[in-house]
Amino acid sequence: MKKIMLIDGNSLMHRAFYALPPLMTSKGVHTNAVYGFVNMLMRIIKEEAPDYIAVAFDRKAPTFRHQEYTAYKANRVKMPEELAGQFDILKQILKAMNIRYVEKEGYEADDLLGSLSKKAEEEGFLTLIVTGDKDTLQLVSPKVHVMLTRKGISEMELYDIQKIKKRFGIKPEAVPDLKGLMGDASDNLPGIPGVGEKTALKLLQEYGTLENILENADALKGKLRENLLLYGEQAKSSKKLATIVRDVDLELDLEELAFSEPDYEKLARIFRELEFYSLLDRLPRQKEGNQQKTVSVCIADVGQLDKVIEEIKARKAVAIEFQTEGKSPAVRLKGIGLSASSDCSYFVPEEVLRENQNLKDKILSLLADREIAKVVHDGKRARVALAKEGIDFIYDFDTMLAAYLIDPSKARYDLESLIYENLGAELKGFEDAGKRASFLLPLKEVLSEKLKNQDMESLFKDVEMPLSIVLADMEMAGIRVDPEKLQRLSLEFGERLESLTDEIYRLAGLEFNINSPKQLGEVLFEKLSLPVIKKKKSGYSTDAEVLEKLKGTHPIIEKILEYRFLMKMKSTYADGLLSLVDRETFKIYSTFNQTITATGRISSTEPNLQNIPVKTEIGRKIRGVFVAENPDHVLLSGDYSQIELRVLAHISGDEGLIEAFVKGEDIHARTASEVFGIPKDRVTSQLRDRAKAVNFGIIYGISDYGLAQNLGITTGEAREYIESYFNRYPKVRDYIRETIKDAKIKGYVTTILNRRRYIPDINSKNYNLRSFAERVAVNTPIQGSAADIIKVAMVKIYNHFKEFKLKTKMLIQVHDELIFDVPKEELEVVKNIVKSDMETAVPLRVPLEVDFKVGKSWEEIS
DNA sequence: ATGAATGCCTA
DNA sequence: GTAGGCATTCATT
Known part of the structure; x- marks a missing residue:
C-alpha cells in the first residue's frame, strides 16, 4: 500500500522553536526551529519510509474562522521575529529535499492536512499525519494515523482509532465536540463553563456527540445542566471552529507529492550555510558535491616530477600544501603536496625531499616561478619555511586570508575546517599533503566567489595578500635585544620584589x-x-582599581600595588623576553x-x-633593551597621530571634527573647550x-x-558630557545611530576598505548582549578602518624599500x-618614504599626520 | 596537562 | 565603554 506522510509545518516549527535552546549561525541567523524540524523530518523519513510527503503551512489570516468568529485566536501573541524568519529557510530546505509544501490563502495547515488525507483515503493510501496539535486527532480513521510530538519534538506517539479509544474513550470524530465542550484558551474558544476534560469525556462517552448531550441535558442535574442549556450554542459554535475542513481544493494531484531523492548537493550547501554540521554528517557521503576521488601520487623520482611540472606549467596554476613544523619564524619544511587539477594530486614526502637534491631543486624552482599562479593555505608560514631553502616565495591566493576576510570572527581558519565548511568534505588529520592540496583549488573557487560577492576582492588582493609577505619578512627580521641589560633588569626587579615580599608579610602578620x-x-x-569594595564570582576582588581605593587605609596596599607591578x-617582560632571545643572533x-x-x-x-x-x-626600561641591529643602524618609529579620531571625522563627516584636524588643533583641548563651553586658552590639563x-x-x-x-x-554627569559632545559634534551622533541601525538591518558593519564584521547579537533581546553588540558595531568601523590604513601603508612602504633596494627593515x-631598523645612510630617504606612504595610504577628508623619532633603542623613540 | 578565573600590559 | 596576549593560581582531568 502507498504510504503518504503529511506534516503540519506550523505546528512542528512552533514546537521546535520553543523546545530547543536558541541556536544561531555565526552571522546571527536564528536556526533552532529549522534545525529541530529538519532533524525530526530526516529521522521520521528514515523510520517510516513514506512514498509521498507534503508539508502544510498556515497562510496569512484572516481565515474563514476569523470571519465566523472575530475573537478567534485574538489573544494569540504575534509570532516572534526569531521564528518567523525561519520559515523561508525551511522552505528552501524542503525544495532541496524535493518535498512539496502546500499553503492556501485563508486556510490553516490542519485544514490542508484534513483535505489531503481525505483525498489520500479515497485513493486507498495509508496516511500518516505528523503534528504537535491534538485537534488533528479528529482525522484519525482506519487508513489515517496521527503522530503527535511529545516533550517538545524529541518523541513521537502514534495514534490510531484504538489508541484514541483507549486514551480518551471516544471516537476520533468526537474530538471537535470535546473541544466545543472544553473550549480552548490558546485559540480563545469558549466552551461550557465548569466543564473540563474529565467531564467532557464522561459526557461524550455516554452521549457520543455534543448535540446529543445538549438534547439530553434535561437528564442531567445541577449547575452542569444549567450551564449546558445556557452555553450550548456557544459550544456548538466552538465545535464548528474546531472542526477541520476536509474539502479544500488544493488543485494538485497526489502523484505530485511523490517523494524522490533529495538534491544532496544543494542540501549540503544549505546545511553548511546554516552551520548544521551534525545534519551534514548524516547526508550520504558519495552524493555530496566536491567529494574528491583524487588519487594522491607519491613522487619519488625526477622523471615523474618532470611530467607533473609539465602539466602545471601548461595550466599556469598550481595548488600547494606545505607540511611544516615549528613555530614561526623557526619553521621547517617537511613534505609538499601539489595539485594542478582536482582529480589528481602529488605528494613529495620529507625523505624524498631530503635525499634527492636534484628533485628538491626542481620543486623549489617551480615554487620560485612567478609565471605560475599559486594557491596556498597560510602562505606566510610557507614563505618563512621556504626562505630557509633560499626561495623568495610569492603566492597568489591564500585560502586562510580569504576565509578570514569572509568572516573574521571565526575561531579557526585551518585547512580542515575550511574544507569541511565550504566543500563538505572531511579531511582526516593523517591525510597526506597531496590529498590536502587537491582540495585547495575547489576551495579557492568557493572563497573567491564569496569575496567577489562581498566586494572584498581589492582588500584581499591589494592589501591582505601582499601584507602577508610583509609580515613574513618582519617575522624573519626579528629585533635585536641586549640580553645583558634584560638580565640586569630581571635581577633589579627581583631584588626589589624580595624586599617588598618581606614588608608585605610583616604588615600582614603572616x-x-x-x-x-x-x-x-x-x-x-x-x-x-x-x-x-567589589566582589568577584568567587570571593573578593583585589584588582588595581580596588587597591587604589584602599590606599590610605593600610600601608600594605601600596606595597602590594608596587609588588604587582x-x-x-619581571615575569611577563624581563624573564618572558629573556627566554625568547635567540642565542645565535641576539634577536627576538x-x-x-x-x-x-x-x-x-x-x-x-x-x-x-x-x-x-x-x-x-x-616599564619603559624594558623598551631600552630593544636596540638597532648594529652600531651603524638606528631605530626609526613613525606613528599616526590620533588616527582613530581622524577616521571618525572622516566617516562621520562632522564639520567641527574635520575643522579641528584640518587646522591641526589639539583635538582633546578643542573637545574640552567645546564640551565644557570655555575658551581654548582656559582649558586646564584636568x-x-x-x-x-x-x-x-x-x-x-x-x-x-x-x-x-x-x-x-555619576552616570547623570556622564550623560551630560555625552549630550554636550553630541551637540557640538552632531554628525558623530548621526554616525553612531546610522551605524547601529545599519548593523541591525544587515547584520554586519564595514570599514573604509569594505572589511566586514558580523554582529550576531545586535538584535538580541538581552540588554547586555545587545548593548555590547551596539558598541562593537560603532567601534569596529573605526578601529578596523585604522587597521586598513596602516596595512596599506605597510604594503606601500615595503614595496618602496624593495624598489629602491634599501636595506632598511620593517620590524x-x-x-x-x-618601527624600522635603518642603516644610518638610508635614514633620510627612508623617513621620506615612510612619511609619504603612511600619510597617503588611504585619502581621507582630514589629513593623516605621522610623528617620527630616531634613536638607538626603542626606549629612545617612544 | 588543560582550562577557567583573575589580573594587567598595549593601542 | 573597543581590540588584543600572557602570567599565575587553582580546580579538574
Missing part, C-alpha cells in the same frame, strides 16, 4: 602567596578587615598573526611585541583629560555607565605605529 588573589583577598578583607615587569622573533582579530588588526604572539610597557618610567576620556569613549561606543566608571563621576607594527 606569610602567604601574594600572587594568589584568593589568599590576598583573605588577608586584606578578613585578617586586616579592610572594607570590601614589578611582578608583571615574534609571530604576527593576520587572522586573529575581528576588527582587522594584526596581533603579535610569542612574544607579544604590541604590549611592551611604555606608560611608566620603569579638563583636557576629561575630554580625552570622552573622545576615547566615543570610539569605544560610548555608554554613560562606562564613561562614568572611567571618570569617577614591528603596534596598531598605529611602525
